[in-house]
Amino acid sequence: xxxxxxxxxxxxxxxxxxxxxxxxxxxxxxxxxxxxxxxxxxxxxxxxxxxxxxxxxxxxxxxxxxxxxxxxxxxxxxxxxxxxxxxxxxxxxxxxxxxxxxxxxxxxxxxxxxxxxxxxxxxxxxxxxxxxxxxxxxxxxxxxxxxxxxxxxxxxxxxxxxxxxxxxxxxxxxxxxxxxxxxxxxxxxxxxxxxxxxxxx
Numbered sequence: 105x106x107x108x109x110x111x112x113x114x115x116x117x118x119x120x121x122x123x124x125x126x127x128x129x130x131x132x133x134x135x136x137x138x139x140x141x142x143x144x145x146x147x148x149x150x151x152x153x154x155x156x157x158x159x160x161x162x163x164x165x166x167x168x169x170x171x172x173x174x175x176x177x178x179x180x181x182x183x184x185x186x187x188x189x190x191x192x193x194x195x196x197x198x199x200x201x202x203x204x205x206x207x208x209x210x211x212x213x214x215x216x217x218x219x220x221x222x223x224x225x226x227x228x229x230x231x232x233x234x235x236x237x238x239x240x241x242x243x244x245x246x247x248x249x250x251x252x253x254x255x256x257x258x259x260x261x262x263x264x265x266x267x268x269x270x271x272x273x274x275x276x277x278x279x280x281x282x283x284x285x286x287x288x289x290x291x292x293x294x295x296x297x298x299x300x301x302x303x304x305x
Contacts (some may be wrong), residue, residue, distance in 0.1 A: 117153045118162060121189045125180055132177040135165065136256035140285075147252040154178065162187055171194040174278055175259050230272055230301065238275055238301055249287040256279035257281065279303040284303065 121138070125131040135154065139147050157163045162184030165176050242258045257278065264270040279302030282289050289304065 113149075114153050115210070116154060117150060118157055118184060119188055121157075121163060121178060121180060122185065126146075127180070127185055127189070129180045129182060129185060132168075133181050134168075134175040135178055136175040136253045136260075138178060140253035142252075144250065144252055153256065157184065174257050174274070174281065176260075228276070230270055232268050233267065234297065234301060235261075235268070235270045237295065238270075238278075238298055239265050239294075241295075241298045243289055244291045244293045245282075245287070245289065248291070251285065251287055254282075254287065275301045276303040 121133065124133055124138070135151075138154075139150050142150050154163065154165065154273065156167045160183075164179045164181055166179070168177050191275075239258070239261055242254070242261055246254050246258050261270065261278065264274065279295055283304060
C-alpha cells in the first residue's frame with residue numbers, strides 16, 4: 105500500500121466502527137467480535153489501526169465494567185464521529201467517503217453475542233487451579249483452530265486467571281461464545297470439570 109491507500113484503509117475501519125455503532129458514542133462493540141469479521145490475514149492490521157485511532161482520540165478502548173465479559177469495549181468519541189460525518193477538505197479524505205467500492209464489507213448484526221449480554225452479577229470467583237485448567241484447554245484449542253477471535257479470548261482469559269479474578273459467569277459466557285464460533289471444541293484437555301465450568305456439558 106502507498107500512503108494514500110493506507111490512509112484510506114484506516115478511514116474505512118473507523119467508518120465501519122461508526123456504521124456498526126450507528127454513530128452513537130453511547131454504544132460499544134467488543135474488539136474480538138469486531139476483528140472476527142475481517143479476513144484472517146487482515147487481523148493484525150485491524151488491531152494496529154484500532155490502536156492508532158485510540159491514540160488519536162477518535163475511539164476509546166476499555167475493559168468492560170462486567171468482569172464476566174471477555175474482550176475490550178470499543179467506543180466512538182465525539183471527535184471520531186465528527187471525523188466521519190464532517191471530513192476535512194483534504195481531497196483524499198473526501199474520496200474515502202465517496203468511493204463506495206472501498207467500503208469494508210457488510211458484517212451483519214453483532215448485537216446478539218452471548219458474551220456482550222453477560223450478567224453483571226458475576227461475583228463468584230473460581231480457584232486459580234480451575235482457571236489454569238480452563239486456560240490450558242483454550243490454549244490447546246487455539247493450536248487446533250487458527251481463529252483471531254479465539255486468540256483474543258485466550259489472551260484476556262490468561263490475564264484474568266493470572267490476576268485471580270476470573271468468575272464462573274465469565275467462563276459460562278465464554279463457553280457460549282465458543283459454541284457460537286463454529287469451531288471444533290474437542291480436545292484431550294476438555295475434562296469434565298472444564299466442560300462444567302464452561303457450561304458445555
